[in-house]
Amino acid sequence: METTVTYLRRGLSAESLKIKNSWALWLSVLAPLSVVGMTFLVFFFRGDRILKPGADPWFHWVGNNFMATSQLLLPMFLALVTALVNGIEHNSYGWKQLYAAPVPKWTVFVNKYLLLLWLTLVSFVTFWAGLLAAGYLLGFLKPEFGFQHYQHVAHISIGAFRIFLASLFILTLQFCISFQFRNIAVSIGSGIMFVLAFLIGSSWEHIGYYPYSWPFFAANTSTSKEAHLFVPQMWYSLGCSAALLVLGTWYSSKRVRQ
């Protein structure tokens, strides 16, 4: 007799094979590396103008990477990767086969979500590892910047963890949009629109309640030296994400797939 865990384990195993040779897998690794790589080049060639002599260079290095990622690149990445993963199913007319399989209907939605959660986690781990490796490489190649004199592994790890939690709701929302709409332009277009809305309204006093600002608030916390582990936006993200996931799972199991 199959249990829920068996259905999820099998489903996740099947889903992970679907992204073999696909852009979704490459994007999860290359997107964070490209952010770190670009910042590395800027620091390598222009570090002497950015960094103050004798100051901790990691502060600027992490701040530059975290801010660019949390405000713009992370939401865009989530919109793109969810569209690509669900697009594989839309393009292969695979939904009907999945819903006609002898598995509970709700597992189709949850398995796909778990795969995207895993891909996002891979992306964050790559980003974290790249950030540290590139920082130490700068310390080796440009000893005058002073990267080699400081250790911030714990601080950077907590910072990445904060951004990850704060971005969960964006992941869930973009996942639901791309699950529902076959047209890839809808999910990517909505992602761009939501990010632009944040950039335009970033000086608004209530912007902290807007989901696409939550990774920015989480990243901003990491730039201050004395901060709590959790910021309110991380709780908002966790709570809203869980609620939307339950709603999406219920809706997907009732929905008719034409």
Place this chain on the structure above:
Amino acid sequence: MKHLIQTQDLRYRYGSREILTGLHLNIPKGSIYGFLGPNGAGKTTTIRLLLGLLKPSGGSIQLFGKELGRNRVEVLRQIGALIEVPSLYRHLSGRDNLEVLRRLLGVDKKRVEIVLEIVRLQQDAHRPVKHYSLGMCQRLGIALALLSDPELLILDEPTNGLDPSGIREMRELLIDLNQEHGKTIFLSSHLLSEIEKTVTHLSILHQGRLSFEGSVQELRQKTLPARVLEVEVDNVLSANEVLLLQGYEVEALPGNRLRVSVPVKEAVGHLNRLLVNHGITVSGLVYAQQSLEEVFLSMTQQELPANSILTQTSPLCLV
């Protein structure tokens, strides 16, 4: 269990449109059951209902003697399905496509090679599906349906888009699956000619309900014209004149042949003697058979509503 699929008064409504208006289906175990109907008759809707992809507006569906709604996962374990276009991941190889479903269903790894052999795709299993022909895609779709070794296969238009040799290959494969592997097969088609050599039973769906259910032989017997002869003669013109003078209904056919309606069987001898006595050589005399395709068309042609006939005839009356 005599019937693997049974539906009672199955109904489905899409918006204000009635797609199925009371469908009674009985698919015997061990049969190859052809489900025929013109495009838009409701075949795919019926298949989606049988697989639990749609919820019926009324009636009941029993699969393997169990109510589908309450035992969905349990009954689907015994069913393999191909719904319209096969669901294939084109960036993956044929073998990987099977592996995806194998992992989802938790089936033994050996089954992948077994089904590849059944559908004769071992040689091409490593190639990406985007390089497959349509026939190969259809065969891979059937391999996916066979993966869990189900007792019942539900195939929606499996010959759709195939060339004559592909249709023949598919026919051989289905007969092999039925006779050698003991599968009961329920397949839909809009072309009788494609499946009449394959099926043991068939039904014809027209305007949301069945207009026929039985064997191919029963369909043929049910609709054969009473007495129509095809007569082959040396002089068509003379024969035509002689028969018309005697009051027969005659229609000229290509190749020195005439189609003649006779009121009773005994009239055939009289007709033969009549032609011979007028010096006409009769080289062939057979009962004509209405093709199954004609039968199918006669059962599924749209009947014009009374008011549309009036609008067609009125201008003619004025002229």
